[in-house]
Amino acid sequence: MVKNVKQKEIRFNFNGKEIKGHEGQPIAAALFDNGIRAIRYCDVTGELRGIYCGIGHCFECRATVNGISGIRTCLTPIEENMNVASNLTGVQYDEE
Amino acid sequence: MLQVILQVCSMMKSDVVIVGAGPAGLVASIELASKGLQVVVVDEYYRSGGRLLGQLYKDRRKKQVWAGKIIANDLVEKAKSLGVKFLFETAVWKIENKTVFISNEKIKQIHTKTILLATGAIEKALPLPGWQKVGVVTAGAAQTFTNLHNVKIGKNVIFVGIDPLSISVAIEMKHAGVNVLGLFLPAPSMLNQKSNPKEVLESIASASGMATNPIYRFGGKLVHGLYTKLLLKFLKFNLLKINGIPIYIRKAVTEINGRAEVESVNVKNISIDGELIGDGKNLLVDTVCLSGGLLPLIDLSQLASCVIVDIPELGGFVPLHSPYLKTTVEGIYVAGNITGIEGAQVSMAQGKLAAWSILKEFKLVSEKDLLQAIKDVEQARSLSPITFLPNIHRGRQIMNEKWADYKNTIGESFDG
Amino acid sequence: MDNTLICRCEGVCLGAILKAIDECSTSVQGIKKRTRVGMGYCQGRTCQPILRDILRELIGQSELAQTQKSQAPVRPIPLGKL
Amino acid sequence: MKQKVIVIGAGIIGTSVAYYLSQKDVNVVLIDANDIAAGTSGACDKAIMLQSKKSGPNLQFAMKSAEMYKDLEEELEQDLEYENGGGMILINNEVELNVLRERVENQREAGLNVTIICGDEARKINPQLSPKIIAATWCEQDAEINPLKTSFAFAKAASNRSMTMHLNCRVLNLIEDNGRVIGVKTTNGDIYADNVVLCCGVWVNNLLKSLQLEVPIIPRKGVILVTEKIPKLLNCNILGGSYIVSKLQEASVEKNPFGIGLSMGQTKSGNLLIGGSREFASFDTSISSFVLTAVANKATEAFPCLKNTNLIRSFVGFRPFTPDNLPILGEVPTVRGLYIAAGHEGDGVALAPITGHIIAEVVTGQTVDMDLTPFHMNRFLQSFTY
Numbered sequence: 001m002v003k004n005v006k007q008k009e010i011r012f013n014f015n016g017k018e019i020k021g022h023e024g025q026p027i028a029a030a031l032f033d034n035g036i037r038a039i040r041y042c043d044v045t046g047e048l049r050g051i052y053c054g055i056g057h058c059f060e061c062r063a064t065v066n067g068i069s070g071i072r073t074c075l076t077p078i079e080e081n082m083n084v085a086s087n088l089t090g091v092q093y094d095e096e
Numbered sequence: 097m098l099q100v101i102l103q104v105c106s107m108m109k110s111d112v113v114i115v116g117a118g119p120a121g122l123v124a125s126i127e128l129a130s131k132g133l134q135v136v137v138v139d140e141y142y143r144s145g146g147r148l149l150g151q152l153y154k155d156r157r158k159k160q161v162w163a164g165k166i167i168a169n170d171l172v173e174k175a176k177s178l179g180v181k182f183l184f185e186t187a188v189w190k191i192e193n194k195t196v197f198i199s200n201e202k203i204k205q206i207h208t209k210t211i212l213l214a215t216g217a218i219e220k221a222l223p224l225p226g227w228q229k230v231g232v233v234t235a236g237a238a239q240t241f242t243n244l245h246n247v248k249i250g251k252n253v254i255f256v257g258i259d260p261l262s263i264s265v266a267i268e269m270k271h272a273g274v275n276v277l278g279l280f281l282p283a284p285s286m287l288n289q290k291s292n293p294k295e296v297l298e299s300i301a302s303a304s305g306m307a308t309n310p311i312y313r314f315g316g317k318l319v320h321g322l323y324t325k326l327l328l329k330f331l332k333f334n335l336l337k338i339n340g341i342p343i344y345i346r347k348a349v350t351e352i353n354g355r356a357e358v359e360s361v362n363v364k365n366i367s368i369d370g371e372l373i374g375d376g377k378n379l380l381v382d383t384v385c386l387s388g389g390l391l392p393l394i395d396l397s398q399l400a401s402c403v404i405v406d407i408p409e410l411g412g413f414v415p416l417h418s419p420y421l422k423t424t425v426e427g428i429y430v431a432g433n434i435t436g437i438e439g440a441q442v443s444m445a446q447g448k449l450a451a452w453s454i455l456k457e458f459k460l461v462s463e464k465d466l467l468q469a470i471k472d473v474e475q476a477r478s479l480s481p482i483t484f485l486p487n488i489h490r491g492r493q494i495m496n497e498k499w500a501d502y503k504n505t506i507g508e509s510f511d512g
Numbered sequence: 513m514d515n516t517l518i519c520r521c522e523g524v525c526l527g528a529i530l531k532a533i534d535e536c537s538t539s540v541q542g543i544k545k546r547t548r549v550g551m552g553y554c555q556g557r558t559c560q561p562i563l564r565d566i567l568r569e570l571i572g573q574s575e576l577a578q579t580q581k582s583q584a585p586v587r588p589i590p591l592g593k594l
Numbered sequence: 595m596k597q598k599v600i601v602i603g604a605g606i607i608g609t610s611v612a613y614y615l616s617q618k619d620v621n622v623v624l625i626d627a628n629d630i631a632a633g634t635s636g637a638c639d640k641a642i643m644l645q646s647k648k649s650g651p652n653l654q655f656a657m658k659s660a661e662m663y664k665d666l667e668e669e670l671e672q673d674l675e676y677e678n679g680g681g682m683i684l685i686n687n688e689v690e691l692n693v694l695r696e697r698v699e700n701q702r703e704a705g706l707n708v709t710i711i712c713g714d715e716a717r718k719i720n721p722q723l724s725p726k727i728i729a730a731t732w733c734e735q736d737a738e739i740n741p742l743k744t745s746f747a748f749a750k751a752a753s754n755r756s757m758t759m760h761l762n763c764r765v766l767n768l769i770e771d772n773g774r775v776i777g778v779k780t781t782n783g784d785i786y787a788d789n790v791v792l793c794c795g796v797w798v799n800n801l802l803k804s805l806q807l808e809v810p811i812i813p814r815k816g817v818i819l820v821t822e823k824i825p826k827l828l829n830c831n832i833l834g835g836s837y838i839v840s841k842l843q844e845a846s847v848e849k850n851p852f853g854i855g856l857s858m859g860q861t862k863s864g865n866l867l868i869g870g871s872r873e874f875a876s877f878d879t880s881i882s883s884f885v886l887t888a889v890a891n892k893a894t895e896a897f898p899c900l901k902n903t904n905l906i907r908s909f910v911g912f913r914p915f916t917p918d919n920l921p922i923l924g925e926v927p928t929v930r931g932l933y934i935a936a937g938h939e940g941d942g943v944a945l946a947p948i949t950g951h952i953i954a955e956v957v958t959g960q961t962v963d964m965d966l967t968p969f970h971m972n973r974f975l976q977s978f979t980y
Contacts, residue, residue: 028241029245033247037357038230038356042523043823043864044521044523044552044863045228045523047228047356048356048357050230050231051241052232052233052520053233053236053558054233054234054236054238055147055237057393058520059552059588060520062553069902070822070904074237075141076142187587187589188586188587189584189585189586189589190584190586190886192882199589221562224516225516227516228520286565286570287526287562289565395555395582396582396586398581398582399582399584539628539632542629545632545636546746553904555907583907583908583910585908588906590901591894591902591903591904592890594886594887
């Protein structure tokens with residue numbers, strides 16, 4: 001493995017919750033590191049969705065970043081105080 | 097500044113726009129810039145390298161590690177030192193005549209003399225019941241997150257789809273400390289062509305003319321004489337293991353289960369002819385990596401009105417192009433996986449060829465130089481440590497024939 | 513099997529596609545109009561090759577006519593950035 | 595023996611004609627070279643807009659059609675995404691206000707319930723509307739429908755009665771005998787019938803050619819932009835006033851060669867359909883970045899909140915234009931047994947039910963209680979210019 005030199009720690013928000021990541025990481029990788037794999041609910045089927053293609057083709061990992069919708073979290077690096085919002089909050093998953 | 101940025105209409109000018117900062121695009125940018133052309137490279141990602149970034153393996157023939165990330169960095173540094181301008185996090189959304197329209201904070205369009213499309217490939221989907229669940233990713237995503245981002249994408253992982261890419265990624269993930277439970281075939285259906293154990297083994301064998309990693313050593317054995325006996329043995333006993341990772345050539349995943357995230361998969365045995373047998377078992381996993389193969393990403397070439405041809409030997413639909421990588425649209429060139437699915441080394445050689453082909457238009461290189469660049473591509477192909485498509489040589493031949501036909505129908509006036 | 517999702521963006525399952533083919537739709541375009549397959553965010557980049565395979569399997573054509581036409585923008589772009 | 599009628603063209607007009615014919619105990623054969631709604635009807639917006647029509651025969655027809663749409667979902671037993679939410683034309687300045695005021699007067703006299711409302715009233719209906727909009731026209735009779743679903747539903751309902759369908763079947767020419775059309779030669783063989791109805795919009799001259807006939811229907815290209823799904827933004831149909839004004843002012847063609855205007859609607863799935871352009875470019879399907887940018891600018895001017903909304907697709911439709919902006923409906927005067935229902939340009943969706951209803955009556959020899967003279971093909975037989 002080629003290990004990255006330890007990068008600067010960055011704080012950003014995911015659905016209102018503060019999360020730590022490292023400079024140069026795309027949003028999706030930082031979320032993975034924090035144990036978050038589910039990024040949004042599908043607006044048609046209502047199912048949870050996460051990373052699928054990982055390189056920007058499928059748009060499954062999209063979220064609203066600093067107010068701009070449709071941002072692919074797999075392609076976009078995190079920035080200090082960045083606001084990442086998916087439609088994950090507000091929709092209740094049916095806990096049986 | 098080499099480029100003139102007109103702030104008023106957010107427009108930029110250049111000699112060449114390269115779409116895609118992968119191996120083909122980077123090499124091309126260096127060749128073009130070193131001969132004094134103004135080059136702009138556009139990429140959606142926030143750093144350059146494309147699929148090189150995720151590649152990490154030992155090239156046994158050259159007795160060295162192929163670390164794509166380092167190679168990419170070296171290429172970028174060189175390109176930047178030559179004045180190549182990079183626009184990252186920028187998507188091309190339209191090409192119209194000689195104008196490239198981009199999604200960029202500052203610049204909306206680039207007026208250029210030539211365009212090189214080096215957009216690479218996209219992974220082919222492998223739909224299985226439940227493949228939309230969180231925790232199902234493509235093999236390419238798994239590779240990128242493991243090798244580039246150093247992220248463990250799961251604890252207990254399986255792969256569906258057995259091919260050179262999935263085997264390589266599985267090995268890389270195991271090295272990264274992930275528990276890889278094995279590689280399986282997808283359940284046979286009209287949705288995939290990757291469920292026949294015999295055909296899958298044969299295609300791995302034919303894709304492995306080299307010995308970069310254990311699968312190719314294994315494949316090499318199949319190629320060199322022991323073929324029938326070994327093949328039958330593997331097919332019969334389902335005993336294949338590579339670097340400790342079981343390759344279940346006779347087991348298929350029929351369904352991915354879990355309420356929202358992946359919790360388990362259903363696995364059934366499969367006959368030599370690709371029929372499901374028996375009741376099957378449930379296997380607890382949290383992550384499934386799907387490997388459906390690669391397809392050239394051609395949408396920009398379609399939009400630019402390039403003639404598209406269907407050549408399965410190259411991976412499917414590709415823009416019709418000359419041996420010099422010119423498309424049917426004047427001023428538009430192609431290099432890398434958009435021309436057919438091959439490894440990074442071939443893409444790099446193609447990047448050089450496309451660049452020289454462009455340089456010839458600018459009268460900066462000779463015909464002889466161009467012929468050498470063609471030879472270099474062929475050499476890279478024959479030395480390539482990885483072959484994705486077994487009949488790639490035939491595919492290239494077909495392309496050349498189709499190009500010749502096209503030239504004949506268009507007439508002598510067309511300079512190919 | 514009919515419940516297998518084909519178009520992840522628009523939530524179109526195999527069953528709906530097979531039904532469209534039954535209604536004598538033999539083109540990517542025809543199936544798209546009946547089911548919304550490929551009309552979503554990724555513009556069919558993920559599902560369209562599968563659709564072509566299904567058509568090839570059931571109808572046996574592999575003509576270029578089956579490709580979905582590529583139309584601008586090939587990537588989503590905010591209206592304000594055009 | 596039952597009357598047998600061939601309908602050529604399975605767009606919203608052809609399927610409507612086939613449906614209303616099938617209600618009259620007629621054997622209907624619907625033929626299309628491609629598929630249902632594969633042409634213009636599959637590449638248009640969803641507005642059933644009355645106030646976009648000049649007062650006159652088109653408006654009269656459109657009003658009758660709009661009444662028919664109200665019960666259509668129930669009648670066809672299908673969800674057509676019908677919404678009777680009204681529609682407005684946005685007014686940006688005094689010039690537009692004056693032009694539209696006069697137009698609204700004429701439309702009111704013709705019986706359309708349309709008024710001019712102030713900007714704030716318009717923003718009550720569509721809260722995200724730009725504060726720069728000074729007024730709007732408002733017509734609650736305007737409605738919306740999914741033209742794809744409507745075409746499929748017409749075809750299905752007709753099939754359930756007495757219709758047979760030949761899709762992917764190209765009509766090569768019309769079979770004529772003694773001044774009368776008696777059938778069609780197709781790629782699936784010859785089909786004979788008592789009557790033939792041409793509902794093939796911009797492609798109608800391909801078939802008339804074999805009879806040495808021609809009508810002045812030419813394709814007018816229209817581009818529509820599709821956005822990502824967004825939460826409910828539009829509560830009614832939207833048209834830009836500048837478009838209507840430019841339509842009324844002939845000289846503007848040079849100023850606006852692509853015919854850039856604004857029309858907006860939101861589909862049931864949440865996507866916005868934003869039109870568009872009106873351009874004579876034969877059958878060229880390319881979409882210029884100029885058109886996309888100009889239309890996007892119009893949309894974000896009207897709704898500034900759309901700046902960050904993603905455009906995900908665009909498509910081109912070819913609207914069947916006629917020089918006097920009226921469709922050609924009724925029998926072909928020089929050939930017996932042949933009828934035509936084509937040339938609706940952008941009104942095909944709005945006029946589909948009434949067109950089907952009327953043509954079905956004409957073809958079956960019933961008396962029509964509406965004056966069809968303005969729509970008759972005769973008007974073009976002398977000479978035409980476009």
